[in-house]
Amino acid sequence: EDQVTQSPEALRLQEGESSSLNCSYTVSGLRGLFWYRQDPGKGPEFLFTLYSAGEEKEKERLKATLTKKESFLHITAPKPEDSATYLCAVQARSSNTGKLIFGQGTTLQVKP
Amino acid sequence: DVKVTQSSRYLVKRTGEKVFLECVQDMDHENMFWYRQDPGLGLRLIYFSYDVKMKEKGDIPEGYSVSREKKERFSLILESASTNQTSMYLCASSLYPGTSGTQYFGPGTRLTVT
Numbered sequence: 001e002d003q004v005t006q007s008p009e010a011l012r013l014q015e016g017e018s019s020s021l022n023c024s025y026t027v028s029g030l031r032g033l034f035w036y037r038q039d040p041g042k043g044p045e046f047l048f049t050l051y052s053a054g055e056e057k058e059k060e061r062l063k064a065t066l067t068k069k070e071s072f073l074h075i076t077a078p079k080p081e082d083s084a085t086y087l088c089a090v091q092a093r094s095s096n097t098g099k100l101i102f103g104q105g106t107t108l109q110v111k112p
Numbered sequence: 113d114v115k116v117t118q119s120s121r122y123l124v125k126r127t128g129e130k131v132f133l134e135c136v137q138d139m140d141h142e143n144m145f146w147y148r149q150d151p152g153l154g155l156r157l158i159y160f161s162y163d164v165k166m167k168e169k170g171d172i173p174e175g176y177s178v179s180r181e182k183k184e185r186f187s188l189i190l191e192s193a194s195t196n197q198t199s200m201y202l203c204a205s206s207l208y209p210g211t212s213g214t215q216y217f218g219p220g221t222r223l224t225v226t
Contacts, residue, residue, distance in 0.1 A: 034214060043116075043202050043217035044155075087155075098143055098206065099157040099170055100215060 002027045002092050006103035013078055013110050021073040021106045023088030031091040033071050034100060035064050038085045047073075047086075078110045115139070116218035118203055124224045131190040133221050135203030144186035145204040145215060146170075146178065155202065161186055193225045 003026045013019055025033065032051050036044035048057040050066040057064050061082065063074040073086055085107045089100035119134035135144065146158040147170075157170030159178040167178050175197060179187045186205075190197055201221045206213035 032214070036217075041220070041222070043220045046214055046216055049214045089155075098160060098162070098213070098215075099145070100155070102155040104152075104154050 002090070002094075002101050004088055004090055004101050004103035006086075006088050006106050008106060009104065010107045011109070013075075013108070015079055015110055015112050016077050018074070018076045018078070020075070021086055021088075021108070023071040023073070023103055024069060025071070025088075025090045025101075026069075027090050027092045027101070029093030031093045031095070033066055034089045034091070035071070035073055036087040036089065038087055038105070040085075044087055075108070078108070080110050080112050083108055083110050116203055116205055116216055118201075118218040118221050120221050121219060122222050122224075124226065125190075125193050126226055127194060129190075129193050129225075131193050131223065131225075133188040133190075133201055133203075133223070135186045135188070135205075135218055136184055137186075137205040137216075138184065139205070139207070139216075140183065141205035141207050141216075142183075143206045143208070143213065143215075144180065145206075146176075146186065146188045147202045147204065148172070148199040149202055149220075150199050158188065193223075195225050197223065198225045199223060 005024045035047040038044045048064040053068045085105040087105045089102045116137045147155045160168045161180045177189045203218040204215040206215045
């Protein structure tokens with residue numbers, strides 16, 4: 001069964017304290033892996049798409065990496081405005097609907 | 113920038129009412145999706161449309177129907193709302209034909225059924 005597991009569930013950091021969020025996945029052929037940011041009461045905001053192992057993408061303080069079994073979202077010197085829930089999702093090659101399989105998310109709190 | 117809009121941010125309806133949730137995207141995307149998001153259950157796909165008048169069931173289609181009369185608009189219909197349909201509803205769209213491509217989400221509609 002296709003599955004996505006994110007860890008930790010919650011993460012508290014001090015401003016400037018770098019860390020990483022993990023997304024482990026099991027899928028029968030990966031079409032793509034997606035990272036989203038979601039603020040409370042709002043829809044997910046697209047961050048990155050990764051397609052193959054070894055690929056990396058960066059945006060401001062965020063860097064996403066991909067291996068054959070997991071993806072990491074590295075946050076360098078975070079600021080309070082980076083506080084949000086970060087969602088990881090995969091799209092399987094076997095899917096005939098294009099649906100994304102989401103993890104439960106990691107809720108990040110960055111304290112000043 | 114891709115823009116996906118949803119007709120309401122908050123909606124309160126009574127049990128048994130027929131409810132329409134509308135979604136509009138302005139980027140000529142082929143695919144559109146409806147998800148619901150519940151604490152502890154994550155996002156789950158309700159229905160998917162890959163072309164005008166074409167639709168596919170997702171993981172939890174029971175109690176819902178959809179309509180796509182125009183490419184830019186995708187409606188979710190709750191034929192007879194029930195309290196277990198209280199949830200956050202999210203619409204998304206993606207560019208490419210078929211099943212691949214990044215999905216862009218709307219702001220969500222928080223539906224409460226009393």
